[in-house]
Amino acid sequence: MSRYNWQFETKLVSPSHLVHSEMGEVNPAIHYSSTFHQKQFDTFGPFDYSRSGNPTRKVLEDVIAELEGGSKGFAFSSGMAAISSAFMLLSAGDHILISEDVYGGTFRMVTQVLSKFKISHTFVNMTDLNEVAGSIQPNTKVIYVETPSNPLLQITDIEGVVKLAQANDCLVFVDNTFMTPLYQKPLELGADIVLHSATKFLSGHSDVVAGLAVVKDEELSNKLGFIQNAFGSILGVQDCWLLLRGLKTLSVRLEQSSLSTQLIANYLNSHPLVEEVFYPGFPAHPGHSIHNRQSTGTGAVLSFRLPNREITKSFIENLTIPVFAVSLGAVESILSYPATMSHAAMPKEEREKRGITDGLLRLSVGLENAKDLIQDLDQALVQAKETTYVPLQNQ
Numbered sequence: 272m273s274r275y276n277w278q279f280e281t282k283l284v285s286p287s288h289l290v291h292s293e294m295g296e297v298n299p300a301i302h303y304s305s306t307f308h309q310k311q312f313d314t315f316g317p318f319d320y321s322r323s324g325n326p327t328r329k330v331l332e333d334v335i336a337e338l339e340g341g342s343k344g345f346a347f348s349s350g351m352a353a354i355s356s357a358f359m360l361l362s363a364g365d366h367i368l369i370s371e372d373v374y375g376g377t378f379r380m381v382t383q384v385l386s387k388f389k390i391s392h393t394f395v396n397m398t399d400l401n402e403v404a405g406s407i408q409p410n411t412k413v414i415y416v417e418t419p420s421n422p423l424l425q426i427t428d429i430e431g432v433v434k435l436a437q438a439n440d441c442l443v444f445v446d447n448t449f450m451t452p453l454y455q456k457p458l459e460l461g462a463d464i465v466l467h468s469a470t471k472f473l474s475g476h477s478d479v480v481a482g483l484a485v486v487k488d489e490e491l492s493n494k495l496g497f498i499q500n501a502f503g504s505i506l507g508v509q510d511c512w513l514l515l516r517g518l519k520t521l522s523v524r525l526e527q528s529s530l531s532t533q534l535i536a537n538y539l540n541s542h543p544l545v546e547e548v549f550y551p552g553f554p555a556h557p558g559h560s561i562h563n564r565q566s567t568g569t570g571a572v573l574s575f576r577l578p579n580r581e582i583t584k585s586f587i588e589n590l591t592i593p594v595f596a597v598s599l600g601a602v603e604s605i606l607s608y609p610a611t612m613s614h615a616a617m618p619k620e621e622r623e624k625r626g627i628t629d630g631l632l633r634l635s636v637g638l639e640n641a642k643d644l645i646q647d648l649d650q651a652l653v654q655a656k657e658t659t660y661v662p663l664q665n666q
């Protein structure tokens with residue numbers, strides 16, 4: 272049976288590097304070598320210098336390319352390094368159309384770094400294709416999508432955006448961090464580059480900071496390969512290995528966490544103190560049917576809104592199980608406060624305009640027992656409810 276026909280789970284655990292390995296090692300060797308002996312005067316071997324390519328990194332890059340269904344994968348030192356390197360395909364005078372609800376670091380890159388190089392941008396409500404179509408300019412070169420978005424879990428119709436992009440000669444980049452290729456394959460829907468904070472579900476154990484990019488066509492792959500080598504923000508070999516190990520359990524981790532997320536979403540949705548729950552698994556979510564069409568799972572992240580900062584603070588201080596931290600996508604549940612964590616780079620008025628208020632929390636559900644998690648949320652909500660509401664202006 273050809274590898275091409277294997278299911279996703281089989282590809283995750285059956286190492287493709289074995290085909291090329293003389294030793295038959297199940298886990299790839301870590302090639303701690305910055306440089307490689309050139310056996311002949313005028314011919315390079317497959318590797319020459321580890322910024323340009325390294326055998327351990329190549330295993331990871333081949334694995335993610337296979338999982339996303341692309342022509343080539345690239346491993347970077349962080350998700351932001353992957354995203355920033357992809358933006359370097361642009362030139363001065365180009366314009367980016369980007370999801371309004373986007374990870375704060377991407378917002379910072381676009382607004383405070385790319386703008387210095389005369390690459391302009393427009394934030395749009397990417398869930399509204401009419402608004403997207405009306406915002407494309409003659410110099411728009413990239414439409415940048417995050418779906419589900421961080422932190423409000425908004426859903427963008429990837430194929431709809433691709434159609435608009437193709438009609439206007441621009442590329443589509445999709446940040447696939449929340450879904451991973453287990454649930455969503457943007458390249459198969461027509462996107463040009465898929466990007467990941469591999470720090471999250473792909474590695475899964477809060478032990479690596481890493482970024483991955485996968486490119487659909489070979490010409491664009493060559494261009495991104497050039498940027499990766501020129502800019503040099505590559506992933507180190509030890510982290511490549513850790514990420515490869517984490518990847519093997521992606522499907523069991525994410526499937527289990529997704530089941531628990533569904534239970535927790537229902538629990539929170541029925542709690543009187545919770546004002547709103549953002550979760551694409553709810554039939555009432557405005558992007559539910561689009562998400563179901565383009566993804567095979569609802570994922571392990573949800574956000575919810577409490578009435579105000581004081582109640583939120585008390586709730587967090589009374590929780591015992593989730594880690595209260597930046598990040599998501601790990602074996603341990605992680606509760607984040609976007610206002611001061613993932614979206615700290617966004618000015619307060621921009622945040623609030625986007626619905627990232629002082630009562631918004633994002634929960635990434637890990638592998639703890641869902642009953643324990645719900646019990647913990649429940650007791651913390653009971654205690655938070657007793658908190659006296661102090662209007663912010665009186666503090």
Ligand SMILES: Cc1ncc(COP(=O)(O)O)c(C=O)c1O
Nearest residue numbers: 349350351374421448468470481
């Ligand atoms: C959706 C999304 N994209 C990109 C990033 C950036 O990734 P990294 O922190 O690995 O640089 C993050 C980080 O939280 C994220 O949530």
